[in-house]
Amino acid sequence: MKKIKSNEIVTNKLVKTDAKLYGYIPDKARDVANKICTIINASEADEGGIISVVGPQSSGKSLVGMELIEKFDGKELKIVAAQPKADRSDVPEGKLFSRVGYEIPAVSFQTKKEIEKIFHCNDIVVIDEIQFTPTSLQSYLLKEMRMFKDRGGWTIVLGLLYTSLGTEFLISSVLKDEASALFQLKSTCQMCGRRNAIYNQRLVKGKPAANTAPDLMPPSSDVIYEPRCQDCYVVVGE
Ligand SMILES: [Zn+2]
Numbered sequence: 001m002k003k004i005k006s007n008e009i010v011t012n013k014l015v016k017t018d019a020k021l022y023g024y025i026p027d028k029a030r031d032v033a034n035k036i037c038t039i040i041n042a043s044e045a046d047e048g049g050i051i052s053v054v055g056p057q058s059s060g061k062s063l064v065g066m067e068l069i070e071k072f073d074g075k076e077l078k079i080v081a082a083q084p085k086a087d088r089s090d091v092p093e094g095k096l097f098s099r100v101g102y103e104i105p106a107v108s109f110q111t112k113k114e115i116e117k118i119f120h121c122n123d124i125v126v127i128d129e130i131q132f133t134p135t136s137l138q139s140y141l142l143k144e145m146r147m148f149k150d151r152g153g154w155t156i157v158l159g160l161l162y163t164s165l166g167t168e169f170l171i172s173s174v175l176k177d178e179a180s181a182l183f184q185l186k187s188t189c190q191m192c193g194r195r196n197a198i199y200n201q202r203l204v205k206g207k208p209a210a211n212t213a214p215d216l217m218p219p220s221s222d223v224i225y226e227p228r229c230q231d232c233y234v235v236v237g238e
Contacts, residue, residue, distance in 0.1 A: 021188045022058060024195070026100065029060035032183045033067035039181055040077075040124065040154050048149040052175045054161035055185030056200045056227040061158040062098040064183075065126045068156060069096075069104055077123040081106035086132040088218045096128050112140050119148045130159035131169035132216075138171045163215045164202035164225065166235050187227035197227035201234065208234040 036051055043049070055061050065081055072079040081096050085108040091097075096106045106128065109115050115137065118125055125148070133141055145155045157179075161172045168176075176182055189197040202209035202217065203224050217223050228234075 021193075025058070025060040025187070026063055028185065029063035030067055032060075032185065033064050033071065035183070036064070036068060036156060036181070037071050043154075046152045048152045048154050049180040050145060050149055050175060050178055051154065051156045051181045051183070052172075052179035053156065053158045053183045053185065054172060054176060056160065056162070056187050056197050057225055058099055058227055059185035059187040059197070060098075061185060062096050062128055063100065063102075064185075065096050065128050065156070065158050066098065066102060066104050068124070068126055072124055078121070079124040079126065080118060080122045081126045081128065082109055082118050083128040084108070084130075084133040084137070085110035086129060088132070090219055091129050091132060096126075110134070110137075112137065115141055115144050119144045119153065122153070124154045124156070126156045126158070128158045130157045130175065131163075131172050132159075133171055142171070142174065160200065162199050164200050164209050164217070164235075165211055165213065165215060166199065166233065167215070169215075189229040189232050190226040191228055191232035194229055196229045198230065199228050199233040200225045201228040201232075208236050210236045 032053060039051065053061055053064050069079055069081050081104055083091065083096065083106050085093060093108045094106060095103045097103045107114070107118055109118060148155060157175050159169070159172050161168055161176060163169055184198070186195060187197040188195050190201070203226070205222050219225060
């Protein structure tokens with residue numbers, strides 16, 4: 001397995017690209033991963049749970065997942081990284097990907113059988129991009145996750161809470177309320193520069209998204225996304 005070589009390297013690589021904007025994010029991600037690690041290690045042998053990590057793009061969610069894989073991989077508990085097969089260029093198949101430039105292998109799932117296998121073969125399951133789980137699989141995934149918890153398994157779900165229209169993705173919303181621990185990451189607002197962005201601003205040909213647009217639109221030459229704070233985030237009404 002290709003691993004993050006050390007925490008230092010992640011920070012250094014980022015420093016070269018976007019130090020001023022995002023340089024603090026790997027440290028925050030590491031801090032959240034450490035807290036999750038403590039929760040799991042302190043649990044009773046038969047005690048499982050669901051832990052939710054939400055945040056906008058570029059807030060370090062995937063880095064939290066990578067840190068967790070590195071912490072647990074090869075040790076007593078069996079851990080796996082997974083994500084829904086999303087058929088989007090920004091969600092590559094078979095790996096978790098961080099904008100910092102690091103990636104680790106991950107199981108992409110698109111059937112109930114594949115979901116079942118993930119939960120039956122592991123003690124800890126990290127699922128990234130949870131919001132892209134196809135609607136037809138969401139209730140099944142929830143059921144498997146709850147049964148896994150009852151068997152003493154831990155699921156860490158990483159993903160966006162808010163759609164680009166400012167509403168909550170249903171699966172993220174349900175898991176946020178059900179989780180035994182919730183971590184809310186923030187990013188740097190691309191308008192004002194404050195480190196309190198919780199939304200993803202969709203810009204279509206440079207203009208803020210309209211509330212009549214679909215919830216999901218993959219990035220393209222016309223559609224881009226950027227983290228924004230509550231004050232700078234805009235959705236144009238009808
Ligand atoms: Zn702002």
